[in-house]
Structures are given as structure tokens and as C-alpha cells.
Amino acid sequence: MDENQKQYQFQVNMKGMIELLSEHIYSSPTVFIRELLQNGMDAVTMRKGIDSSFQGRIDVTFDGDQMTFQDNGIGLTQDDVHQFLSVIGQSSKRGDLADKDLIGKFGIGLLSCLVVSEAIVVETRSLYKEESVRWTGRADGTYEVEIIDLLPEVGTKVILKAKRSWRTLFRKEDVKENILFYGSALPIAVNLIENGETEQLLNGNPVWLDPESTKEDLLAYGKEVFKTRFLDVFRLESEAGELQGVAFIIPNKVNTTATKEHKIFLKRMYLCDQATNLLPEWTSFVRCIINSNALQPTASRESLMNNTVLQETKKELSDCFKNYLKTLSLTNIEVLEQIITIHHMFIKSLAASDTEIMNLFEDYLPFETNQGMMSFGLIKESYKNIYYTPSLDDYRQIRRIAGSQKKLVINAAYSYETDLIDKIKRQRPDLSIEKIAPNDILQEFEAAIVKDDTIDEFVTRANAILKKHYCKAEVKRFEPKDTTAIYIANEDALSSKNIQSLSTSSNPFASTLKHFKKQEEVIPTLCFNQQNELIEKVMVIDDKELFEALINVLYVQSLMLGGYTINKREMDTFNDALYQFMILGMSSFLPKF
Amino acid sequence: MNYNLEIQKILLKVEQMEKFSDKVVALKEAIQLADQHNDIDWGFDLRLDLIRKERNTSKCEESFPAFAWILNASDTNADYFDESDFLWEYKWMFCSAYRNASISTEQIMQIGEDLKSRLVKNGYSLRAYYNVMTGYYLHLRDYAKAQEYIDLADGEVIDDMTNCPACELDTKVEVLMDTGRVEESLVKAKDLISKKLTCYSMPFQTFCHFAYKLNKIGDERAELYFDKALEEYYAHDSYDSSVGYSMSQLICYMYEKKHPDTWEFFSRVCEWQIGAEDIHVYNFSKYMASMLKDGGTQALTLSSQLPYYRSDGIYDLFDLYTHFKQIAYSYADQFDRRNDLKGVYRKEVDEILQ
Numbered sequence: 051m052d053e054n055q056k057q058y059q060f061q062v063n064m065k066g067m068i069e070l071l072s073e074h075i076y077s078s079p080t081v082f083i084r085e086l087l088q089n090g091m092d093a094v095t096m097r098k099g100i101d102s103s104f105q106g107r108i109d110v111t112f113d114g115d116q117m118t119f120q121d122n123g124i125g126l127t128q129d130d131v132h133q134f135l136s137v138i139g140q141s142s143k144r145g146d147l148a149d150k151d152l153i154g155k156f157g158i159g160l161l162s163c164l165v166v167s168e169a170i171v172v173e174t175r176s177l178y179k180e181e182s183v184r185w186t187g188r189a190d191g192t193y194e195v196e197i198i199d200l201l202p203e204v205g206t207k208v209i210l211k212a213k214r215s216w217r218t219l220f221r222k223e224d225v226k227e228n229i230l231f232y233g234s235a236l237p238i239a240v241n242l243i244e245n246g247e248t249e250q251l252l253n254g255n256p257v258w259l260d261p262e263s264t265k266e267d268l269l270a271y272g273k274e275v276f277k278t279r280f281l282d283v284f285r286l287e288s289e290a291g292e293l294q295g296v297a298f299i300i301p302n303k304v305n306t307t308a309t310k311e312h313k314i315f316l317k318r319m320y321l322c323d324q325a326t327n328l329l330p331e332w333t334s335f336v337r338c339i340i341n342s343n344a345l346q347p348t349a350s351r352e353s354l355m356n357n358t359v360l361q362e363t364k365k366e367l368s369d370c371f372k373n374y375l376k377t378l379s380l381t382n383i384e385v386l387e388q389i390i391t392i393h394h395m396f397i398k399s400l401a402a403s404d405t406e407i408m409n410l411f412e413d414y415l416p417f418e419t420n421q422g423m424m425s426f427g428l429i430k431e432s433y434k435n436i437y438y439t440p441s442l443d444d445y446r447q448i449r450r451i452a453g454s455q456k457k458l459v460i461n462a463a464y465s466y467e468t469d470l471i472d473k474i475k476r477q478r479p480d481l482s483i484e485k486i487a488p489n490d491i492l493q494e495f496e497a498a499i500v501k502d503d504t505i506d507e508f509v510t511r512a513n514a515i516l517k518k519h520y521c522k523a524e525v526k527r528f529e530p531k532d533t534t535a536i537y538i539a540n541e542d543a544l545s546s547k548n549i550q551s552l553s554t555s556s557n558p559f560a561s562t563l564k565h566f567k568k569q570e571e572v573i574p575t576l577c578f579n580q581q582n583e584l585i586e587k588v589m590v591i592d593d594k595e596l597f598e599a600l601i602n603v604l605y606v607q608s609l610m611l612g613g614y615t616i617n618k619r620e621m622d623t624f625n626d627a628l629y630q631f632m633i634l635g636m637s638s639f640l641p642k643f
Numbered sequence: 644m645n646y647n648l649e650i651q652k653i654l655l656k657v658e659q660m661e662k663f664s665d666k667v668v669a670l671k672e673a674i675q676l677a678d679q680h681n682d683i684d685w686g687f688d689l690r691l692d693l694i695r696k697e698r699n700t701s702k703c704e705e706s707f708p709a710f711a712w713i714l715n716a717s718d719t720n721a722d723y724f725d726e727s728d729f730l731w732e733y734k735w736m737f738c739s740a741y742r743n744a745s746i747s748t749e750q751i752m753q754i755g756e757d758l759k760s761r762l763v764k765n766g767y768s769l770r771a772y773y774n775v776m777t778g779y780y781l782h783l784r785d786y787a788k789a790q791e792y793i794d795l796a797d798g799e800v801i802d803d804m805t806n807c808p809a810c811e812l813d814t815k816v817e818v819l820m821d822t823g824r825v826e827e828s829l830v831k832a833k834d835l836i837s838k839k840l841t842c843y844s845m846p847f848q849t850f851c852h853f854a855y856k857l858n859k860i861g862d863e864r865a866e867l868y869f870d871k872a873l874e875e876y877y878a879h880d881s882y883d884s885s886v887g888y889s890m891s892q893l894i895c896y897m898y899e900k901k902h903p904d905t906w907e908f909f910s911r912v913c914e915w916q917i918g919a920e921d922i923h924v925y926n927f928s929k930y931m932a933s934m935l936k937d938g939g940t941q942a943l944t945l946s947s948q949l950p951y952y953r954s955d956g957i958y959d960l961f962d963l964y965t966h967f968k969q970i971a972y973s974y975a976d977q978f979d980r981r982n983d984l985k986g987v988y989r990k991e992v993d994e995i996l997q
Contacts, residue, residue: 305659327877331661356877361904403944405956442668443675464665472947476954545708552711557718558753559711559736565745566707615678 063191079216082162083225084232086119086208088319089160091236093123093206097177100124105239110225112244115212117220122205125176131185131195135160135172160208164189166219167210175201226251235259235318235341258296258339272298275313276337281392282385284374286340291363295340297333297371303392304334314354315341327356330368332400335393372400372407379410390414395466402466408473415470418461420449426474430481433458437486440468441541447488450612451536459486487540489575495526498580505580508589515601516576519620520547524577531581537608539574544614547574551617576605596634599627646676650685657692663699663883670696671705683716687724694732701884701919703739710736726765730804733758737775741782742922744977751779762804770799774806777814782922784987786822793818809835809845816849820856829853829864836871847875847882848889855892858899869896884915887923891930898934906943914946925974925988932967933995935960968996 087108094106111118126134163170164187172185182201187193201207212220219225222244229240229251237254257263257271268283280298287294304310312325318341325338328345345363346355354360375397378386390397394416401408401415413427429436435457439445442463452459462468475483498505505525512523521537528536539547549563578585588604591597606624609616616624653673657666670693677685690709697706710732717724737758740751759772773796780789793815796805805811812835819828829836832853835846850872857865872893876882882890890912897905909931916927938961945952951966975988982988 356874361877442672446672463668464660469947473954476947549708552708552715555711555715555718557711557714558750558757559707559714562740562743562746562750562754563708563711565743566704613679615675616681618681 079165080219080228080231082166082210083228084319085160085162087229087233087236087240089208090119090121090123090206091233091238091319093121093125094238096124097122097204100177108238108240110229110240110242112220112222112225112242115217115220116209117212117225118207118209120205120207122203125204125206126172126174126183127176127179128181128183128195128197130176131172131174131183135185135187135193160187163208163210166213166216168213169211171209172206173198173201173209174206175204177204232320233318234320235315237318259294259341268296269298272296272337272339275339276311278337280337281388282378282382284370286338286367286370288342288363288366288370290359290366291345292343293340293345293363293367295338297336297338297374299389299393300335300337301392304396310334310337312337313339315339316345316347316354317341317343321347322353324353326353328354328360328364328367330364330371332396333367333371335389335396336371372404375400375407376410386411387414391416398466398470402469402473405473405477408470409477412474412478417467420445420452420457420459424458429458429460435482435484436460437484438462438468438471439486441487443541443544444487447538447540447612448486448491451488451491451538457486457491488538489540492524492526492536492538492575492577495528495577498525498527504589508578511597512576512578512601515598516605519605519623520550521574521576521605524575525580525585526577527580528577529581531579531583533579533611534582534584535576535578535604535608537574537576537605537612537614539614540572543572543574546572551619576608578604595630599630602627603631646680646682647685649673650676650689657696663696664702666696667693667700667705674709683720683723687713687716691729691732694735698732698735699883699885701887701915701923703743703920704918706736706739726761727803730758730761730765730767730771733761734771734775734804738778739920741779742920744921744974744981746981748981748983755779767802767804768799770796770801771804771806773799774811774814781814781818783982783984784991786818789814789818807842807845809840809842812840813845813849817852820852825857825860825862844882844886844889847872847879848886850875851889851893851896854896858896865896866900869893869900884912884919887912887915887919888926890915891927895930895934906941910943910945913949917946917948921974921977925971925978928967928971928974929992929995932964932971932992935964935967936996938964968992 090108091106094104094108098104098106107122109118109120111120160170168189170185170187172187173182174185175182180200182198184196184198185193186195210220219228222242226242226249229242233240233252235256235258236252238252239254240251242249242251257267263271265283269280272278272280272283276298278298279301281301282299283296285295286297310325310329311323312329313323314321314325314328325340328340329336329338342363344359346357346359347353348355375386375389378389390411397407397411398415401411413425413430415426416423417426417429419429424432437448437452437457438460439448440462442461445459445461445463448457448459460467460471462471471483475481509523509525516523545566549566553560553563578588580586588597588600591600602623606616606620606627609620650673653669653676657669657673660666660669670689674686674689674693677683677689690713693709694706697703710729713724713729713732717726717729737751737754740746740754755772755776758775759769762769762772773792777789777792777796780786780792796811799805806814812832816828816832816835819825819831832846832849834840835849838846840846850868853868854865854872857863857868872889876893890908894905894908894912896902897908912927916924919927938959941958941960942956943958944956945958947954951958951963971992972989975992978984978988979986
């Protein structure tokens with residue numbers, strides 16, 4: 051290095067650092083409880099690494115605004131204190147053990163105490179050395195280290211004195227609540243000591259991790275945690291994520307976009323309530339409590355890192371869900387039916403991508419039909435021919451007409467439905483499942499009785515008038531007799547009609563719209579009912595103007611009956627026709643001169 | 644029930660739906676109700692909403708007629724609607740126009756000129772117009788002209804209609820990368836790489852492009868950008884089909900590196916091709932054909948709506964290659980014809996299949 055050059059050390063503004071932690075990294079000042087629990091737990095884990103029979107313990111003592119967190123873990127030597135408590139960003143968790151068993155990782159945890167306390171006093175006695183050390187760190191970035199009288203037992207005490215604004219966080223009840231929130235799964239006994247009285251808070255064996263717990267125990271625990279009386283519960287396991295947990299079935303319909311609250315623990319320490327990326331999308335109908343020893347947290351320890359282990363874990367969790375549903379189909383049909391009734395949307399989504407699940411649950415899956423909601427089992431039992439339509443427009447039209455035809459039509463307009471029906475159709479060639487469009491129903495109407503050229507001539511004359519409405523005429527016989535005509539247009543035809551009418555506008559998009567027409571030939575049909583008395587008479591009317599007015603009125607009336615959009619041009623035509631009728635009607639009553 | 648309530652009920656349903664394609668179906672139902680009652684206010688708002696939702700898919704089937712209706716409603720009811728409400732969507736529509744091989748160059752230009760005049764009429768700078776024209780010339784593979792429009796855009800002020808800074812920078816970076824100026828491109832992309840500039844799809848799309856292009860020239864940094872792309876992909880929970888182009892590049896990279904999730908990604912993106920815009924189908928087919936030419940068999944979970952769906956779930960990859968190759972050439976010829984490019988797109992397919 052050049053003589054003129056000097057090397058300087060970066061300076062850290064501790065006050066700024068504390069602000070950074072409290073305002074940007076940690077979402078709540080209560081995280082200091084989590085960090086203290088974590089440090090205590092890690093110290094005990096390290097001591098257990100030496101003596102596996104060792105019983106760890108954390109005592110929290112309250113004395114006014116002062117709180118002492120004491121563990122009987124491995125403790126720190128004076129060197130450790132200088133190295134690990136005084137160098138920010140350097141974790142004391144070392145070696146293989148650190149990667150595998152310890153919770154802390156980033157070496158910034160203790161700083162969170164400075165959010166709520168002006169100073170941190172750490173008194174510690176190491177398992178390796180017969181000496182005790184006191185370290186005092188302050189928010190202004192200074193610290194002191196001194197040798198003190200030998201503490202009676204190995205371990206570490208962290209003494210905090212509440213800042214005025216955070217005194218409430220040091221009250222026993224608040225601390226208890228936060229210990230239970232963050233550390234309810236920790237495998238360690240935690241005691242709260244105040245005025246000489248001791249309350250044991252945790253026994254290190256939470257119900258949801260205990261393999262001996264019954265379903266009733268788990269459901270009772272679920273109710274206590276989530277305040278919900280769940281429908282059922284099952285266990286979750288993943289080798290990749292070294293994960294164990296439980297999933298509770300929500301007893302009511304779930305909004306897909308609502309936040310899904312879970313409880314995610316990492317190495318038994320609470321991490322977050324969101325399992326983003328961990329659970330498959332179709333599992334929205336459960337709430338989970340999960341502990342993983344292999345997934346990685348982000349630096350703030352408030353969410354999971356999305357990496358290959360998480361992706362592998364997600365796959366294994368997906369299998370747990372499938373296995374649960376499969377088992378249920380053999381052991382408890384009643385619960386399965388309840389789940390499918392409430393959460394069919396998610397089960398359908400799963401079935402659409404998983405043939406095995408589809409085969410298992412086919413009969414239970416409910417579908418919207420023109421006869422109301424029906425399970426597929428009931429549909430196939432009651433109807434020889436099953437029809438479906440992947441278009442909502444088509445379904446709305448068919449629903450109106452199909453009832454009189456005694457047809458069963460499934461609405462398969464939304465996600466998974468079409469895929470699912472299509473899959474069932476391929477898997478079950480023994481069933482008659484057909485896609486249907488409104489025009490198909492038209493084809494099934496009884497043919498008109500042809501005696502002479504009247505019908506042909508009528509159709510030709512009507513077509514000449516209907517052409518301007520982008521429609522064609524047909525004559526059939528159908529029920530009820532008092533219906534004069536039915537307007538039928540499948541989705542493509544309606545879209546073509548819409549495009550046709552917009553094509554006449556003057557903007558530069560108008561000329562491009564023809565490229566979006568799906569099929570040039572599909573145009574809507576106005577089907578006249580030969581059985582209707584009025585239609586019989588219209589067919590033989592010679593007067594050109596009267597005939598045109600009648601066809602126009604029948605056309606717009608059928609649009610109204612069918613709930614179709616009536617554009618301005620159609621409305622004008624309708625009004626003109628009515629005007630003509632009024633003139634004609636009045637002419638018989640006018641005074642004769 | 645009052646139709647207003649019915650429309651509001653549908654809108655609530657739309658909010659709860661997860662898939663954009665489902666939202667489009669439900670919004671069409673609401674539009675029908677509005678039209679049935681000649682309610683142009685609802686008709687206008689619902690159609691804008693539909694365009695915004697369809698924008699998140701690889702399709703543009705409903706947006707074109709919807710936008711034509713909006714323009715018509717606005718032009719025939721002068722001063723009733725504010726044009727600023729739909730000029731942003733107009734930019735999307737211009738892009739959709741050139742992505743459709745059936746729409747002529749003359750029609751594209753007319754739409755561009757109309758957009759330009761409406762931007763000026765409403766007091767906006769021409770930066771937004773230059774943004775979309777840059778995209779158009781990139782589509783024509785005319786990089787010199789695209790650069791010209793980038794420079795023109797840079798000379799204009801930024802306003803509410805201009806592309807977001809992340810997208811503008813990505814375009815510049817892409818031009819540099821595609822014209823072989825790799826180092827320049829990587830340096831230019833620093834604000835995207837450091838995530839100083841982000842938007843819905845950036846820097847994911849930038850990273851995908853880098854991973855694919857760098858890998859093609861044997862540059863080891865491809866792996867770094869692939870990792871970054873994957874990190875973005877997972878961090879965003881689930882990207883929708885609007886990022887189909889980038890996903891195709893990502894899948895190609897994954898296939899070459901034998902990434903375990905290749906076929907899962909492939910299956911997902913295949914579904915996006917149902918009813919997709921011509922340019923999306925072209926790009927996907929081109930990239931997938933290049934990847935599948937080695938053949939083999941593969942178990943895949945594909946949508947039964949796809950023309951090559953097999954109920955046994957076992958796919959002959961050479962059959963898929965043949966299918967995608969035919970589609971890629973067919974669209975290449977259509978675009979070449981429309982763009983009067985004398986085989987530029989066909990050559991692009993030839994080269995990628997070599």
C-alpha cells in the first residue's frame with residue numbers, strides 16, 4: 051500500500067441500525083421475544099450436542115420494568131462474548147450443528163432487543179470455562195465487558211429494562227402471549243417467574259407434533275388456535291422439507307383470493323402465517339400448522355425462501371393431500387361428501403389434473419345443470435344422454451330451451467369444468483357425453499309439415515328482411531304452441547353479429563374486426579313455430595309492407611323473450627313496425643268522408 | 644333482480660375468481676346485461692375491465708371487439724367519455740393488431756396514426772406512440788428503425804401514457820442483445836439486474852432473454868441469469884400467460900440443461916396456447932420445435948383442449964416436434980406475407996431448427 055494511502059474501517063451508526071431493524075426488517079417490536087427464545091433454544095441445543103440426556107430450560111423472571119431471560123444452555127466465554135455479541139452480522143452458531151439444528155443464522159437477532167430496551171445486559175457462564183462474564187451493549191453502539199463472580203449455573207441471562215414506550219411488552223401476560231405465539235412448538239420447558247411464583251408455560255411436546263394425539267385432540271387444538279370448528283384434520287409429512295404438521299379442513303366456502311392464514315414453524319420456532327409457494331393452489335380449503343427443519347427462512351425470518359427444497363416439499367405435501375382424500379373415500383364417505391359439497395371447486399381443479407383422483411371422486415363432484423346443481427353420480431344415474439357446453443352464452447340459451455326437451459345440460463364454462471368433463475368422457479366411453487350448442491337443440495325440433503311451397507316462400511321472404519339483422523329464418527314445430535318464434539344463436543354467431551354491427555363504425559378498428567369472426571357461416575336463426583296460429587297466418591300474408599312489419603316485430607319480440615341485447619337499429623325497426631300497425635289499425639276507425 | 648345489482652354480483656364473483664380466463668367469461672356475462680339495458684356507462688367500464696383482464700392472458704379474442712365498441716361509444720357520444728381513460732388500453736390494442744397475422748399493415752398503420760392523434764389531442768407527449776412503434780419495428784426485425792424510435796421516445800417527456808421505465812429499459816437491452824452487443828446489453832441492464840427498476844414482468848423477462856441468448860452463444864453467465872429468472876418466477880407465485888414468450892425461452896434453456904422442472908413448465912405453457920394471439924403461437928411453436936427435435940417419449944399432464952392431447956398421458960416428442968414445426972412455419976409464412984418481409988420469419992424458424 052502507498053504511504054500516502056491510509057486504510058479506514060467503515061463506521062456503523064448503531065442508532066440508524068436499530069431504526070432499520072425496527073422499521074424495515076422486523077414487522078413488530080415483539081420479535082425480541084422470538085430472538086431471545088431462539089438464542090436460548092440454540093444454546094440448549096448446543097449443550098445437548100455434548101450430552102443428549104441434558105434437560106434444557108428457559109426461565110423468564112419479571113421485576114417491574116426489568117425482565118430476565120435465562121437459559122441453561124452452553125453459555126459463552128469472554129472470547130465468545132467479544133467475537134459474537136459485539137460483532138454485528140456474525141452468528142455464534144458454528145459448524146455442522148449450525149446448519150442442521152440451530153435456528154439463528156444471521157447474527158443480528160440480539161439487536162432486536164435494542165428496539166425495546168436502551169441496553170442489553172448479558173451475564174453468562176460457559177460450560178467450557180470456570181468464569182462468568184457480563185457484557186453490556188447499548189443502543190449508541192458502545193459495549194462493556196467485565197468478569198463477574200461465578201454464576202451458580204452454566205448458561206446465559208439476558209437482562210432488559212423496558213423503554214418507557216414499550217413497558218407494556220414487558221408485562222407477564224404480554225410476554226406469555228408472545229412466547230406462546232412464537233415458541234409454542236419449542237421442545238423446551240419455559241417457566242415464567244414473578245413474585246416468587248412459577249408458571250410452566252411449555253412442556254416441549256405440542257399436540258400437533260405428538261404422534262399419539264387423537265383426531266379429537268387435534269381438532270380441539272385447531273379450534274383453540276384458529277377459533278374455527280374444523281370439518282376434519284389430517285397429518286402432513288415431507289422428507290425433503292423434514293416437515294411435519296397437520297391440515298385442518300375449513301368448514302365453510304373459501305374465497306380463492308382471501309389470505310390463507312396458517313402457522314409455519316421453522317425448527318419449531320414460529321416463522322409466519324403465510325405458506326406462499328409451499329402449498330399447492332388447490333389446497334385453499336385447509337389451514338395448516340407446519341414445522342420444517344430443512345426449509346430456509348429469509349433474512350427477516352418472516353417468510354420462506356423459495357428454493358428447490360421448497361419445491362420438492364410442495365410436491366410431497368400435494369401427495370399428502372391426495373392420500374388423505376383417497377383414504378377418506380374408503381373410511382369416511384360422509385366427511386368426504388361434506389368436503390366435496392363445500393369445496394368442490396378445489397377438488398375439481400385437482401381432479402382435472404389427476405386422473406386417479408378424478409376416477410375416485412367422479413360420482414361425488416357436483417355440476418351446475420339446467421336442472422339445478424347435481425352430483426355426477428346422480429346425473430349419470432338419471433340421464434342416459436349427458437350434454438355439456440363450454441360456453442356461458444350457449445348455456446344460458448340452452449337452459450331456456452332444453453327444459454322442454456327434457457335434456458340434461460351441464461354448464462362447463464368455467465375453469466376445470468370443460469377439462470374435467472372432457473376427461474370423464476375419454477375415461478368412460480360407456481357413458482354418452484356430448485357437447486351441445488343451441489343450434490343442436492334447434493335441429494332436434496320436429497320438422498315442419500310441408501304441403502306445398504308456402505314454407506319455402508315464407509322462408510325466402512323472411513330471409514330477405516332478416517338479412518339486415520344478420521339473421522336467417524327457419525320453420526319448425528315445437529312446444530309450447532303459443533311461442534311464435536325462438537331466436538337461437540350460439541356464442542360464435544352472437545360474436546359475429548356483434549362484430550357485424552361494430553364493423554359499420556368509423557374508427558380504424560372497425561375494418562379489422564372481420565378477422566375476429568370465428569366462423570363466417572354461423573349466423574343466428576329465427577325459428578318460427580308452425581304450430582302457432584299467428585305464424586300460420588303470417589305465412590300467407592301477401593302485403594309486402596305488413597309482412598315486413600310483422601317479421602320485424604316477431605324478430606325483436608323473440609330477442610326480448612330470449613333476453614338478448616337489442617341494438618339501436620333493431621329498436622328503430624321495432625318502433626317503425628309498431629307505428630305502421632297503429633296506422634293500419636286506426637284506418638278502420640277513422641271517419642269516412 | 645335489478646340489472647345493476649346483477650352486474651355488481653357478477654363483479655364480486657370476478658374478484659373471487661383466480662383465473663383471468665374465468666374473469667373474462669364472467670365479465671362477458673355482465674356486458675351482455677349492460678347491453679341488454681342499453682347502459683353505455685356500464686358497457687364502457689365493463690369492457691375496459693374485460694380488456695384489462697384479457698391482457699393478462701395470451702389471448703385477444705374479446706378485447707378487439709370490446710375496444711372497437713369503446714371507441715365507437717366515445718366517438719358517437721362526444722365529450723361524454725374521457726379518452727384518457729382508454730388511451731393506455733389503446734396502446735395494447737395497437738400491439739395486438741400487429742400480433743395478429745390477418746390484420747394488414749395498412750390497418751396497423753391506420754390504428755397507429757389514430758392512437759397518435761388521440762394522444763396529441765389529449766395533451767400527451769408522443770413518447771407512448773414511439774414506445775409502441777419501437778415494438779412494431781422489433782416485430783418487423785428492423786432493429787435500425789426500432790433504435791430510431793427508441794431515440795425519438797427518449798427525446799420526449801415522460802407522462803402517464805408512456806411505458807414504465809423498467810419496460811423501456813428492457814426494450815433497449817433486448818435490442819442490444821439481439822444485435823450481438825452482449826456486453827453493452829448487460830451493462831445497460833444494471834438497473835434491471837439490481838432490481839432498481841421493476842414492474843409486473845420485469846426483470847423476469849430480461850433474465851429469461853439473457854439466459855436463453857447467452858446460452859446460445861455458450862456464455863457461462865447464462866446460468867446466473869437463469870437462476871435469477873427462476874428466483875423471480877417463484878417469488879411472483881404464479882405469472883400469467885402474458886409472459887408466454889419469456890417462458891418459452893426459459894423452457895428451452897431448462898431442456899438443454901436437463902432441469903427437473905422442464906416438463907412441468909412445458910405443460911403449463913402449452914395450455915396458454917389455446918386461443919392465443921398469432922405471435923404467441925408462432926413463438927411458442929418455434930421454440931418448442933427447436934427443443935423437441937431430438938424426439939423420445941415423455942409423460943405429461945396436458946389439457947384435453949389441446950389438439951395433441953393424449954388420454955394415456957404419454958407423448959411421442961417427435962410427434963410434438965412435427966406439430967410445432969408445422970405451426971411455426973405456417974405462422975412464419977403468414978407474418979412474412981403480411982409484413983412483406985421476404986421470408987425473414989421463415990428463415991428465423993429454419994435457423995432455430997438447424
